[in-house]
Structures are given as C-alpha cells and as structure tokens.
Amino acid sequence: MAEQEETNPWGSKSWSYLSSLRQQSPLIQCITNLVSMDLIANTLLAAGASPAMIHSILEIPDFTPHTQSVLINVGTLTPEWLPAMKAAAGVANQFGKPWVLDPAAVGASGFRLKACLELIELKPTVIRGNGSEIISLSMASIGSGKGADSLHESSDALEAAKSLAKSSGAIVAISGSVDFVTDGQRVVGAHNGLPMMQKITASGCAVTALIAAFVAINPTHAFEATASAFSVFGLAGEIGMGLAKGPASLRMHLIDSLYALDQETVLHRVKITSFS
Numbered sequence: 001m002a003e004q005e006e007t008n009p010w011g012s013k014s015w016s017y018l019s020s021l022r023q024q025s026p027l028i029q030c031i032t033n034l035v036s037m038d039l040i041a042n043t044l045l046a047a048g049a050s051p052a053m054i055h056s057i058l059e060i061p062d063f064t065p066h067t068q069s070v071l072i073n074v075g076t077l078t079p080e081w082l083p084a085m086k087a088a089a090g091v092a093n094q095f096g097k098p099w100v101l102d103p104a105a106v107g108a109s110g111f112r113l114k115a116c117l118e119l120i121e122l123k124p125t126v127i128r129g130n131g132s133e134i135i136s137l138s139m140a141s142i143g144s145g146k147g148a149d150s151l152h153e154s155s156d157a158l159e160a161a162k163s164l165a166k167s168s169g170a171i172v173a174i175s176g177s178v179d180f181v182t183d184g185q186r187v188v189g190a191h192n193g194l195p196m197m198q199k200i201t202a203s204g205c206a207v208t209a210l211i212a213a214f215v216a217i218n219p220t221h222a223f224e225a226t227a228s229a230f231s232v233f234g235l236a237g238e239i240g241m242g243l244a245k246g247p248a249s250l251r252m253h254l255i256d257s258l259y260a261l262d263q264e265t266v267l268h269r270v271k272i273t274s275f276s
C-alpha cells in the first residue's frame with residue numbers, strides 16, 4: 001500500500017473517495033435535464049450515493065438543506081425551471097453545501113448562456129462541461145458547440161477553463177479524450193475512459209453527477225474530488241467495454257463496473273497526471 005501510494009498517489013486518493021462514498025452514501029439533489037435523469041440516478045446509485053431528482057421550487061426550502069450536494073444541469077432548460085435552479089443554488093450556499101453546474105449545450109442560445117452566467121454568479125463549487133461548452137462560457141458567446149455535443153478537443157478549451165476558473169472562483173472541468181481539471185493555476189488531466197463513451201447520451205451529465213457526489217465527500221478539496229471522479233468514471237467505462245458490444249451495452253456494463261470497482265483496480269489503473 002505504501003509503495004502504491006508513492007507510485008500512484010491519485011489511485012489511492014480516488015479509492016479513498018469511492019470507498020467513502022460507498023460508506024457515507026450522501027444525498028445528492030439533482031435538478032437535471034430530461035434526457036439524463038435515469039442515467040444519473042443509476043450512476044449515483046451504482047457508485048454508492050443516494051440521488052433525488054427533486055426540482056420543484058416549492059420543495060427546495062424543505063429539501064435542499066438536507067442534501068450533501070446539489071447538481072444543476074441546464075440541458076433541457078425552460079424559463080419555468082430556472083428559478084428553481086437559482087433557489088437551490090442559493091440554499092446550498094446558505095447551508096454551506098457544495099453545488100456543481102453542468103452547462104449542457106450552453107452555446108445553443110442566448111437564453112441558455114444568460115441563465116448559465118447568472119448561475120455562475122451564485123458561486124458553483126465546480127463547473128463541468130465539454131470543450132465547446134467551456135469555451136462558450138468563458139467567452140460569454142453562443143455558437144461554439146453542436147447542440148449538446150462538442151466541436152472542440154478538451155485541450156482546445158484549457159486556456160478558457162483557466163480564465164473561467166479565475167473569474168468565477170470555481171474548479172473548472174473539461175471532459176474529452178483527456179479530462180482536464182483546473183483551479184486557474186493547477187491543471188491535471190485524467191486519462192481514463194474511451195471514445196465510445198461519447199456515444200452514450202448523457203454520459204457527460206453522469207460524470208458531472210459523480211463529481212457532485214465526490215465533492216460531497218470532501219467539499220474543501222473539490223479539485224482532487226473532481227479529478228478522481230473523472231478517472232473512476234472513465235475506468236468503469238474501460239472495464240465495461242470488455243463486455244460491451246456497442247453503446248447500449250456499454251451503458252449497462254459501465255454501471256455494473258462502477259458498482260463492482262475494487263481497490264486493486266483503482267490503485268493500479270487510475271491515471272491522472274499534472275499539466276501545470
């Protein structure tokens with residue numbers, strides 16, 4: 001174990017987050033898009049967390065104070081949902097709970113961009129998007145993506161991510177072939193995962209939910225929690241692909257592999273490196 005910690009400190013860090021998640025089973029409130037609800041709930045359950053898709057503004061004052069973290073994802077945003085998102089972020093702040101923003105398809109419209117910029121004013125702990133989404137947010141401009149899909153490599157968005165992290169105070173995370181995490185100064189890259197994961201709709205939304213769960217375990221170390229969540233999710237995909245025939249069975253085997261991940265596999269196969 002001591003040797004492992006020396007050779008792969010991120011492996012032991014990631015295992016510590018995952019095993020704590022399984023022991024503590026934090027309650028994660030998810031206000032998310034209509035496409036992602038099932039995959040997010042199942043991903044969180046398989047990882048050991050307790051998801052609740054509670055999004056009515058009428059329920060937030062009673063419910064949000066009892067959660068360990070809040071996920072807000074704007075993938076199918078309408079004007080009716082935005083006040084509930086803002087209210088949940090506000091209650092999370094008031095009660096000292098972390099909250100995580102997924103700016104899904106933020107470049108699709110001015111409405112969505114304005115909503116995300118207003119949400120960022122409410123101080124998310126982490127913002128996770130694909131390359132195009134992080135570029136849109138950082139430049140406050142629309143049109144950089146292709147709906148929910150990215151037109152950019154994650155590395156194309158690295159400078160945008162650093163600048164967004166500095167201006168917002170959030171940890172910024174970019175998914176892609178390498179998943180990057182930055183606080184504006186430090187940058188690490190998580191190398192686990194495989195391209196087929198892009199063919200599972202809402203796999204990005206699911207990794208953001210896992211980030212929310214890992215951040216719930218240690219809100220003061222959101223940078224480490226985010227990088228670990230990326231690698232653990234990617235590793236579950238790699239192992240799942242061993243049994244999968246395509247995107248639909250990968251979705252199933254990824255969830256099964258996340259549920260079954262053991263210490264040795266995490267210690268040996270998590271790959272996170274420093275880029276700063």
Ligand SMILES: Nc1ncnc2c1ncn2[C@@H]1O[C@H](COP(=O)(O)OP(=O)(O)OP(=O)(O)O)[C@@H](O)[C@H]1O
Binds near residue numbers: 104130234
């Ligand atoms: N080329 C790649 N190689 C390895 N893993 C990848 C690759 N592209 C994406 N992934 C992984 O797939 C998952 C989803 O990332 P992606 O960038 O597709 O998110 P997204 O566009 O927000 O997805 P969605 O909108 O469908 O939720 C992440 O876990 C990411 O690490």
Ligand SMILES: Cc1ncsc1CCO
Binds near residue numbers: 036075104
């Ligand atoms: C396909 C799609 N459209 C809006 S949200 C979403 C799920 C992935 O973000």
Ligand SMILES: [Mg+2]
Binds near residue numbers: 148
């Ligand atoms: Mg995608």
